[in-house]
Amino acid sequence: MNLYEYLSQGVKHFTLIDPDKSVDYLRIARYALEAGTDGILVGGSLGITASQMDKVVKDIKSIANVPVVLFPGSLSQLTDAADGVLFLSVLNSLDPYFIIGAQVHGAVLIAKHYPRLEVISTAYVIVGDGGAAGFVSMSKPIPYTRPDIAAAYALAAGYIGFKALYLEAGSGAPQPVPPDMVRAVRKAFPRVLIVGGGIRSNEVARSIAREGPNVIVTGTLAEESPEKLGEIVRAIKQR
Ligand SMILES: CC(C)=CCC/C(C)=C/CC/C(C)=C/CC/C(C)=C/COP(=O)(O)OP(=O)(O)O
Ligand SMILES: O=P(O)(O)OC[C@@H](O)CO
Ligand SMILES: [Mg+2]
DSSP: OOHHHHHHSSOEEEEEEOTTTOTTHHHHHHHHHHHTOSEEEEOOSSOOOHHHHHHHHHHHHHHOSSOEEEOOSSGGGOOTTSSEEEEEEETTBSSHIIIIIHHHHHHHHHHHHOTTSEEEEEEEEEBTTOHHHHHHTTBOOBOTTOHHHHHHHHHHHHHHTOSEEEEEOOTTOSSOOOHHHHHHHHHHOOSEEEEESSOOSHHHHHHHHTTOOSEEEESHHHHHOGGGHHHHHHHHHHO
């Protein structure tokens, strides 16, 4: 089964590890794997070199029994030590660099240097707070109260042909993506739907899981309280 097929099945939990924040990334990865996480995303919005990325991914791969996937905040975060890459285009960025500019450079790097990576074209849609990713990518976040606008982006992403859509409230966001917005986007987008940003409690994770996304991501929780990952994974699976 390739990565895309794996992502398409059921509701999964992925743990985001940001090499810039987590010096002790292997400790977090061990907790996450023990908790039953279904995959590890590696990336961050700022401050990560290619060699750091390569080492972190290789170290995590050496202990992981689940896919390790790049979630690149910049072109320096590519390595073929991973199983695949979320090839992001920030659909609501106001700067063409984040919609198609970085992708042109990234495409050549992947084709030339990392041909083994499975590329998952991903519409990155930023909502509400937006966090560092929203700020750095010059995005105009969709208000939390406008699921209809999020659904319009999702419909466009589906027609354009993106394989995945990442609905992002921003790392550490005070409010996660509201369940009614997840529902509207789920209805409008037929392929892999990933939701993340500000998800810290079992109740919130469960309420999002009930809307039927394919992947729910937690990063800050894994950094701050990795011992809570087991419960959140269970909440998602038992929805
Ligand atoms: C190589 C390709 C295709 C794209 C790279 C360039 C693009 C378009 C990036 C998208 C914009 C961006 C900055 C995304 C960041 C995604 C990410 C890794 C978010 C995780 O956020 P954290 O870094 O954990 O946030 P904090 O810094 O707040 O912890
Ligand atoms: O750190 P948190 O808030 O869990 O967010 C995860 C991810 O969606 C950030 O890009
Ligand atoms: Mg982070």
